[in-house]
Amino acid sequence: MSxxxxxxxxxTKEFPGIRANDDITLQxxxxxxxxxxxxxxxxxxxxxxxxxGLYQAEKGVIRINGKDVNINNPNDANAYRIGMVHQHFxxxxxxxxxxxxxxxxxxxxxxxxxxxxxxxxxxxxxKRYGLKVEPDAKIEDxxxxxxxxxxxxxxxxxxxxxxxxxxxxxxxxxxxxxxLIQIMRDxxxxxxxxxxxxxxxxxxxxxxxxxxxxxxxxxIGTVEVADTTTEELSRMMVGRDVQLxxxxxxxxxxxxxxxxxxxxxxxxxxxxxxxxxxxxxxxxGEIVCVAGIEGxxxxxxxYALTGIEKISGGRVFLKGQEITRSNIxxxxxxxxxxxxxxxxxxxxxxxxxxxxxxxxQRYWEPEFQNKGFIRRDKVIAYANHLIQRYDVRSxxxxxxxxxxxxxxxxxxxxxxxEIDKNPELLVAIQPTRGLDVGAIEYIHKQLIAQRDAGKxxxxxxxxxxxxxNISDRILVMYEGEFVGEFDPRQTTVEExxxxxxxxxxxxxxxxxxSEIKGGEEQ
Amino acid sequence: xxxxxxxxxxxxxxxxxxxxxFSILIGLVFGYLLLLIVNPERSAYGIxxxxxxxxxxxxxxxxVLYQAAPLIFTGLSVAFAFKTGLFNIGATGQYTIGAxxxxxxxxxxxxxxxAALLAAMLGGALWGFFPGICxxxxxxxxVITSIMFNWIGLFFANLLxxxxxxxxxxxxxxxxxxxxxxLEAANPSAMIPKLGLDELFNSSYMNISIMIAIxxxxxxxxxxxxxxFGYELKACGFNRNASIYAGINAKRNIVxxxxxxxxxxxxxxxIYYLSGTAQYTIVKSLLPMGFNGIPAALLAVSHPLGVIxxxxxISYIQVGGEAMQPEYAKEVIDIIISVIIYLSAFSLxxxxxxxxxxxxxxxxxxxxxxxxxxxxxxxxxxxxxVADNISADSIASDAxxxxxxxxxxxxxxxxx
Numbered sequence: 002m003s004x005x006x007x008x009x010x011x012x013t014k015e016f017p018g019i020r021a022n023d024d025i026t027l028q029x030x031x032x033x034x035x036x037x038x039x040x041x042x043x044x045x046x047x048x049x050x051x052x053x054g055l056y057q058a059e060k061g062v063i064r065i066n067g068k069d070v071n072i073n074n075p076n077d078a079n080a081y082r083i084g085m086v087h088q089h090f091x092x093x094x095x096x097x098x099x100x101x102x103x104x105x106x107x108x109x110x111x112x113x114x115x116x117x118x119x120x121x122x123x124x125x126x127x128k129r130y131g132l133k134v135e136p137d138a139k140i141e142d143x144x145x146x147x148x149x150x151x152x153x154x155x156x157x158x159x160x161x162x163x164x165x166x167x168x169x170x171x172x173x174x175x176x177x178x179x180x181l182i183q184i185m186r187d188x189x190x191x192x193x194x195x196x197x198x199x200x201x202x203x204x205x206x207x208x209x210x211x212x213x214x215x216x217x218x219x220x221i222g223t224v225e226v227a228d229t230t231t232e233e234l235s236r237m238m239v240g241r242d243v244q245l246x247x248x249x250x251x252x253x254x255x256x257x258x259x260x261x262x263x264x265x266x267x268x269x270x271x272x273x274x275x276x277x278x279x280x281x282x283x284x285x286g287e288i289v290c291v292a293g294i295e296g297x298x299x300x301x302x303x304y305a306l307t308g309i310e311k312i313s314g315g316r317v318f319l320k321g322q323e324i325t326r327s328n329i330x331x332x333x334x335x336x337x338x339x340x341x342x343x344x345x346x347x348x349x350x351x352x353x354x355x356x357x358x359x360x361x362q363r364y365w366e367p368e369f370q371n372k373g374f375i376r377r378d379k380v381i382a383y384a385n386h387l388i389q390r391y392d393v394r395s396x397x398x399x400x401x402x403x404x405x406x407x408x409x410x411x412x413x414x415x416x417x418x419e420i421d422k423n424p425e426l427l428v429a430i431q432p433t434r435g436l437d438v439g440a441i442e443y444i445h446k447q448l449i450a451q452r453d454a455g456k457x458x459x460x461x462x463x464x465x466x467x468x469x470n471i472s473d474r475i476l477v478m479y480e481g482e483f484v485g486e487f488d489p490r491q492t493t494v495e496e497x498x499x500x501x502x503x504x505x506x507x508x509x510x511x512x513x514x515s516e517i518k519g520g521e522e523q
Numbered sequence: 524x525x526x527x528x529x530x531x532x533x534x535x536x537x538x539x540x541x542x543x544x545f546s547i548l549i550g551l552v553f554g555y556l557l558l559l560i561v562n563p564e565r566s567a568y569g570i571x572x573x574x575x576x577x578x579x580x581x582x583x584x585x586x587v588l589y590q591a592a593p594l595i596f597t598g599l600s601v602a603f604a605f606k607t608g609l610f611n612i613g614a615t616g617q618y619t620i621g622a623x624x625x626x627x628x629x630x631x632x633x634x635x636x637x638a639a640l641l642a643a644m645l646g647g648a649l650w651g652f653f654p655g656i657c658x659x660x661x662x663x664x665x666v667i668t669s670i671m672f673n674w675i676g677l678f679f680a681n682l683l684x685x686x687x688x689x690x691x692x693x694x695x696x697x698x699x700x701x702x703x704x705x706l707e708a709a710n711p712s713a714m715i716p717k718l719g720l721d722e723l724f725n726s727s728y729m730n731i732s733i734m735i736a737i738x739x740x741x742x743x744x745x746x747x748x749x750x751x752f753g754y755e756l757k758a759c760g761f762n763r764n765a766s767i768y769a770g771i772n773a774k775r776n777i778v779x780x781x782x783x784x785x786x787x788x789x790x791x792x793x794i795y796y797l798s799g800t801a802q803y804t805i806v807k808s809l810l811p812m813g814f815n816g817i818p819a820a821l822l823a824v825s826h827p828l829g830v831i832x833x834x835x836x837i838s839y840i841q842v843g844g845e846a847m848q849p850e851y852a853k854e855v856i857d858i859i860i861s862v863i864i865y866l867s868a869f870s871l872x873x874x875x876x877x878x879x880x881x882x883x884x885x886x887x888x889x890x891x892x893x894x895x896x897x898x899x900x901x902x903x904x905x906x907x908x909v910a911d912n913i914s915a916d917s918i919a920s921d922a923x924x925x926x927x928x929x930x931x932x933x934x935x936x937x938x939x
Contacts, residue, residue, distance in 0.1 A: 309767060330770030339768070347768040352761040357754070361769045370751045377749075 005064070006031045006194045007052070007083075007163055012061035014047055021047040022058070025220040027213050029163065034185055034195045036205040036226070038238055039215035040437030045198050048215070049165055053085060054078045084156030085165040090148050092140045098147075099123055099136040102154050126157045130187055145294070146177040153184065164188065165196045170204055174294055175465060175498035182208045200238070200437065202231040203466075214238055239439045247445040250453065252473040255285035258320055258426050258457035259306070265314035266298070266305045275301035277481040278315065283426065288448060288458040290472030290489075292465065294501050298481035299461045300342060303430050306459075307339045308332045320425060333362055336425030340415055340432045342461070348415040349403045356384035356399035359418050391417035392443075409440035416447055427451050430461040445471050465494045479503045533881050539824050542873035546822075546866040547836070553866075554859030558851065565850040573843035573856070583842055585726035589798065591838035592732035593618070596791025597816025598823065598830040599743055600647075600784045605825040606747055607780040608760030613654055613669025614788040615813020616676030617647035621789030622796045622803055622810075623680035629713025629797060630704045631689045636713050640793045647789015648782045650676055655781025659774035665781065673809055681805050692802060703796070703803040714799040732794045737831055739790070744827040756780055788813060 007029040014022040022044045029035050039045045050056045052063065054072035062069050065081045072078050092101050099116065102123050108115045120136055127134055132150045140148060149169060156164050166185075170178045185195055185208055197209055205212050205226060212229070214221040214237040221237045236242055260282045268275035276298045283289045293299055304310035306317060308329035316325045319335050327335070341347035349358050360369050360380050369379050384399035393413045395401035403411060412432065419427065429448065433441040448471060452458050462468050468475055468489070475487040477500040484506035487497060499505045531537060554573070558566040577587045597614045604611035611617075621643035628639040654668035684690050684703060693700040695708040706714050715730040723729070747753040758766040759776045767773050795801050795812065819837055823829030837860065844856025 307768075308770075328770070329767065333770050341768060346762070346764045348765065350758050350762045350765050353758070361758070361765070364751055364754055373750050373752060375749060375751055375754060 004030055006066055007196075008062075008064040008067075009048065009052060010062050010064065012048065012051055012058045012063075014044075014051055014056055014058045020218050022051065023218045023220075024061075025215065025218075027220070028223070029194050029196060030211075031194055032189050032192055033210040034189055034197055034208050036197045036199060036209035036212040037215065038200060038202075038205060038212055038234060040200065040238060040439075043215040043238075044218040045215055046167075049085070049167070049196070049198065052078065052083065052165070079159060079161075082160060082162040083165070084159060084161030084163070086149065086152040086156065086167065086169055088168045088171060090152055092148060092151060094141040095139060097137050097139055098134050098143070098151050101140060101151055102158050104155075106159060123154060123158060126154055130157065130184065130191070132157075132184060145172050146174070146180065149173070149177075149181065150184075153188075162192070163194050163196070165198070167198045168200075169197075170199065170201060171463075172295060174502045175494050176502060178204070201466075202234050205234065206231060216240060235438050239437060241439070246470055247442065247449060249449045249471065252287050252452070254287040254473070255455060256320075257282045257318075258285050259283040259459065260318040260321075261306070261315065262318075263315035264302070264305060264312060264317065266301045266310060267313045268301065273481075274313070275481050276305060279481075279483055280315075281476060281483065283457040283459050285425075285455045285457050286452055287473040288452050288460055288471055289474045289476060290468045291459070291461045291476050291478050292468045292497055292501060293463070293478035295463055297478050297501075299478055300430065301481075302478070303339070303342070303428055303459075303461060306428060307337060333422075338362075338419035338422050338424035338427045340419050340427070340429035342430035342434070344408075344411055344415055349411055351402070351404040353403055354399065355388070355393070355395055355401045355403055355406065355414060356380050358403050358414060359384045359387050359399075362418060362422060387414075387417040387421055390421075393417055409436050412436060412440065412444065416444060420447060420451060424456060426457045426459065428459045428461075431463060432460070433462075433464070433467060441467075465497060468497070469494060477501055479506070538874050538877050538881075539826075539829075541877055543822055543824070543829075543833070545873050545877075550859070550862045550866045553862045557855060557858060557862075561852075561855055562850060569847050569851055572846045573840055573859070576843040576846040577839040581724045582726040582728075583846070585721075585724035585729040587835065587838045587842050588733040589726075589728035589730070589800070590841060591835045592736040593791040593795035593812055594815055594819055594834035594838055595733075595736035595740060595831055596794065597788050597813050598819030598834045599740055599816075599827060600788035600791065601816045602820035602823060602825040602827060602830050603743060603747070603787060604780060604784040605820060606760055607756040607776065608763065609655075609658070609777065609780055609784070610666050611651065611654075611669055611781065611784045611788075612666050612817070613650065613672050613676075613785070613813075614791075614816045615809045615811075616669065616673035617650040617785040617788035618792035618813040619673075619680050619810055620646040620650045620676045621792030623683065623792075624789075625793030625797050626703050626706075626803060627683075627687070627690060629706060630709040631687060633710045634713065636715050636797055639713050639797055640790060643789045643793025643797075644786040645789070647792065648786035650789070651781040651783070651785015652778065655778040655785075658781070659777040673813075677807075677809055681807070684803070684805055701805050705802060706797065706799045711799075713797060715794060715797050728798070728800055730798055732798065735790075735794065736834075739787070740827050740831050743787070747827060788816065791816075 005028045007027075009025065009027045012022050012025045012027075013020065025044065025048055027035075027037070027048065037045050037048070047056065051058050052072065054074045054077050057073065063072060064070065070077075070081060072081065093104065096104070099120055103114070103119045108118050123134075123136055126132070130153075132154055134147055134150050134154060135143065138147075140151070143151075149172075153164070169181060173181060182204070185197070189195060197205075199205060209226045211223055212226050212234065213223040214234065216238060224234075224237075232242075262280050264276055264279045265274050266276035279302065281289070291299055291302065301310060305312045308324075308327060312325055316323060318324065319332070319337065322335065324332050324335060333339075345351060350361065353361075357364075357380070360383065363369060364375065364380070369376055369383070381399050387393065388395070388399060391413055394410050395406050403414070406414070416432070427448070432444050432448070436444070445467070448458055448460065452473070460468075460472060472489050475489055475492070475497065476483050477485040477487070477497055479501060480503065484503070485497075485500040551570075551574075555566065555570050558569045562569070576583050578584060597618055600614045600617065601611055624646035625639040625643035628634045628642040629636065634642075650672055651669075653672055654663075654665045657663040657668045658665045688694050690703055691700050692702050692704050695704050697705065697708075715732050715735075717730045720729040720731065721727055745753075747757060755766065755771045756776055756779070758769070758771060759773050759780075763773050766776075791812065792810075796803055815837060819830055819834045822833035822836070840856070840860055844853065844860065847856055
């Protein structure tokens with residue numbers, strides 16, 4: 002009997018022109034949490050798809066409990082007791098928790114589901130592993146954390162022994178992350194083995210026993226987590242030293258740049274307002290961060306500020322000028338730059354070249370057009386200038402199709418375009434989503450450089466580390482309202498987490514606390 | 524390392540041309556097989572007629588040009604809409620309205636040909652405006668509205684023509700009242716000028732319409748590729764959200780795009796019926812010229828200049844097909860054309876195949892040349908993760924985002 006429950010030995014998987022996995026070896030011990038770390042495009046997903054039977058590797062063998070196996074499709078994977086929790090849950094929203102868990106393996110008598118039996122099994126599993134769920138609640142009504150527990154129960158219901166978690170913490174609050182980590186520990190103590198895909202180093206340090214690092218399709222190595230540091234892991238992942246915490250000077254806030262009074266935005270998803278009567282200011286020379294769990298109105302707030310969505314109540318001022326009813330173009334001209342949350346949906350036109358994308362906010366300026374004809378030479382020259390200045394890398398320079406660029410460089414291109422407009426206010430939503438630590442470092446430095454140049458920066462982020470790291474003030478958003486304001490130096494991730502989850506709230510004032518206090522003293 | 528010629532031969536544009544040519548060849552082979560099945564003895568003669576009729580005599584060549592002109596317009600109409608992210612299946616309705624207004628302006632109002640063409644353009648524009656405004660304001664799918672407007676346009680034109688005696692042929696002494704007047708009799712100044720080309724080609728079909736069509740195609744090319752207006756329109760077509768984000772008025776552009784698309788189809792209708800040789804027959808079926816614009820656009824991968832060639836090609840095999848009669852039924856040639864057109868959709872898959880073949884060849888050469896140099900493959904993984912998924916691209920539908928392609932692996936895990 003082998004020490005390992007799963008062994009993937011010398012796996013090589015090629016796609017036309019790309020070697021997504023190059024001689025990768027991954028060995029999972031029974032009862033361990035094994036982290037799989039790597040940047041986007043490092044080959045983590047491909048490797049897991051090979052294990053799950055969606056792809057067949059050209060070279061290499063997979064062994065389960067020491068025996069060579071062929072996994073040709075996911076049913077085979079299931080037969081070998083391999084289960085997976087996807088980053089985006091695969092649940093039927095209108096079904097109950099119980100129905101979702103048994104979906105596909107319903108115990109039945111001549112087609113009639115034996116729900117009672119299923120319920121007992123689910124409840125037993127739920128109790129045994131401390132996975133609290135309400136079997137009769139509908140998925141759409143329960144929290145994201147509970148949805149994740151449903152996904153885990155789905156695997157346990159199928160008696161899976163090897164559990165794959167694909168970036169499970171991305172959508173959770175710090176409290177929920179703690180619970181999840183506890184659950185993972187309980188699972189391994191019961192003899193389950195866990196593969197944990199992530200790029201968050203501190204979670205690996207906390208929960209994983211061993212960690213395999215992939216870079217550019219190759220296996221860099223497997224380390225015992227106890228013997229390593231976050232710095233070493235990030236160096237293995239990126240291939241160079243990375244500054245995990247960006248240094249910045251004291252803030253020197255100046256005049257109000259953005260002033261929002263009682264902003265209300267209707268929701269497109271439900272009848273309730275997405276943003277409810279929100280008031281705040283952002284001053285020059287400061288980074289104000291809106292923290293919150295995804296879907297609490299942050300996107301709508303930004304759409305309303307940048308003009309993509311209509312404002313149903315309240316007023317917005319930029320440098321004292323009211324822009325509540327202005328359109329997108331005139332707000333952009335007035336000095337708002339916007340790094341959108343989805344760079345493929347909003348930020349770039351992927352079928353356009355890099356140069357065409359770099360003038361997306363400025364092509365109508367006289368510099369780039371003459372009587373309606375685009376001045377190609379000027380566009381190319383400007384693009385080359387930005388490419389050089391912001392270190393945007395691409396295969397063929399300015400004429401590269403945006404689609405063929407890497408995610409990090411696509412984001413750099415957007416940042417170059419938005420910052421080079423020399424805005425008064427830079428609004429950035431999730432500017433580092435899905436990027437590796439090297440690119441994150443770069444983007445954080447750019448945001449801080451904007452702040453130090455006396456610009457106002459409004460950052461919307463779901464990553465609490467990022468929020469704590471670079472913001473000067475933190476506003477927590479919950480169900481469309483600001484429920485708390487914090488100074489990052491005087492708060493903890495845990496405290497913010499409680500506000501993000503709606504467990505606590507306090508009155509939020511339009512002026513920063515420090516100033517209010519100063520006013521009271523007078 | 525590569526010479527300029529090699530580079531040109533493996534460029535994106537060149538690959539599109541190869542794949543279109545391959546599709547045509549496959550279509551012709553299939554067509555020949557059909558001829559063999561239908562009438563094996565005459566199959567060699569049949570395929571010869573299809574392939575050669577158009578060039579064997581100047582009259583036939585003139586007919587190819589004559590039929591190609593309106594087809595270029597309807598092809599441009601569809602291609603222009605495609606480029607801006609819309610599927611204008613209403614070209615035939617816009618074409619019909621254009622035809623009606625051209626004939627009315629020429630035959631009844633006795634205006635010159637250019638005024639009639641202008642009227643045709645406005646009619647087509649109006650018929651494109653309705654689907655455009657419905658799409659922009661109420662997000663009604665333009666395919667549905669433009670199909671509706673095809674029928675509305677057809678019966679509206681038929682109704683009006685049946686009730687305007689001056690527009691019909693029998694008003695000018697001809698015996699039949701089911702078709703529009705011969706312009707020669709009604710108003711010769713409304714006929715598209717021939718500039719002596721008819722004598723040169725020895726064909727009454729020949730006039731300057733093909734030149735107008737080529738000029739307009741060039742103008743459309745310039746608008747799309749050289750102007751801020753074209754930049755905006757294409758931006759909306761490629762990614763509506765990103766263009767809204769950039770402050771482009773996407774709704775206005777949808778309407779404008781449909782209006783321009785419609786006016787192109789309208790001119791097509793005008794130019795055909797102002798030739799003097801065509802008479803509009805009042806029937807209850809949609810005119811195929813508008814629909815043929817769709818394959819013309821597809822075969823040209825929506826490139827305005829490519830449409831000139833694809834329209835000429837379709838026109839060429841149609842003229843060849845007519846010459847196959849009576850050995851073969853006209854329907855057989857229609858099937859062959861359909862097959863070629865059907866296979867034109869394959870040209871996108873072929874593009875991917877050709878690209879992969881070229882890449883493999885390049886890789887082999889690179890591997891041989893640079894065995895000692897550091898591995899270039901890894902570089903490729905980082906730089907160009909999606910270049911190989913081109914076969915997944917398509918013109919009509921939204922091209923899948925790089926995001927979708929990159930995360931495709933993870934997404935697929937759930938299918939079972």
